[in-house]
Amino acid sequence: MADMILRTTLTSPFGRKSRLAAAVLGLAERIEVVVADMFDDNDSLRLQNPLGKMPTLVLGDGSTLYDSRVIAEYLDHLAGGGRIIPAEPVARFAALKLQAIGDGILDAGVLRRLEALFREAPLRSERWLAYQSGKIGRALDELNAAPPSESDILVGEIAVACGLGFLDFRLGGDNWRASRPRLADWFERFAGRCPGFAETLPR
Ligand SMILES: N[C@@H](CCC(=O)N[C@@H](CS)C(=O)NCC(=O)O)C(=O)O
Structure with a gap:
């Protein structure tokens, strides 16, 4: 069951980085993609990330992580560490x-x-x-x-x-x-x- 939300579009290449990282790490099922609209002043994306950028990851406790590099680190950590970002x-x-x-x-x-x-x-x-x-x-x-x-x-x-x-x-x-x-x-x-x-x- 999904316990995280990824705000992105389905065309965003940075969002794709996070989605691919999740797939590679076997975490895709835990992430629900909720499509964001960067041009919409009322899209909650701007509350979740003051920069209004995608991807933004919303965790189970409502806190958020961005950008794609930080999300990659976080997903790697969730998967045990050292999987897509080596420790050596x-x-x-x-x-x-x-x-x-x-x-x-x-x-x-x-x-x-x-x-x-x-x-x-x-x-x-x-x-x-x-x-x-x-x-x-x-x-x-x-x-x-x-x-x-x-x-x-x-x-x-x-x-x-x-x-x-x-x-x-x-x-x-x-x-x-x-x-x-x-x-x-x-x-x-x-x-x-x-x-x-x-x-x-x-x-
Ligand atoms: N360094 C950021 C770049 C993210 C980024 O530029 N995303 C684009 C979409 S692919 C975006 O949200 N652009 C909207 C804007 O710059 O306001 C990352 O790695 O996530």
């Missing part, structure tokens, strides 16, 4: 660094999307959009040069997969795969082996 320092910081690059792709992608959502076409800054695209492109190149693990499913692999899934969902026309075949192959294999991957595809 070398593995731990490698996983957290990989999470940072996956999150960074998402931060840049979300900023690009917000620019399009909040600014009319004539007001959009092409320079800003290109600045964010540069981050995504360089991150993808680095990941292609050294793809994540083929066997582990740690917070880093989860974050990178959510980043790539977001590019496919929101920037479908932008074929990142063509010049990053090693990363594309990694992503395809990850999709096949990661619990919850298909169920959490953005929709």
Whole structure:
């Protein structure tokens, strides 16, 4: 039975990070997803998280946790610890660094999307959009040069997969795969082996 609520949309890539983490850790049944609307002034999301951001996890006692990194830590803790965030320092910081690059792709992608959502076409800054695209492109190149693990499913692999899934969902026309075949192959294999991957595809 669910004893926690996750506030997110079914398209949020950061929300997907939490949902994938829960699936990987065998905790999905304990979490009910209650869809949030970041544009609705009256949505309780803003009471649960003053930043009004998704994902936000509401615990059984009504207290809340955010952001996706903190939620990943919490779920890992609930599952016994060291499952998606290793305790051993070398593995731990490698996983957290990989999470940072996956999150960074998402931060840049979300900023690009917000620019399009909040600014009319004539007001959009092409320079800003290109600045964010540069981050995504360089991150993808680095990941292609050294793809994540083929066997582990740690917070880093989860974050990178959510980043790539977001590019496919929101920037479908932008074929990142063509010049990053090693990363594309990694992503395809990850999709096949990661619990919850298909169920959490953005929709
Ligand atoms: N660092 C945060 C980023 C969360 C985030 O940017 N979420 C987006 C949706 S994917 C959001 O809520 N945007 C609304 C806003 O920025 O007001 C995390 O890891 O959870």
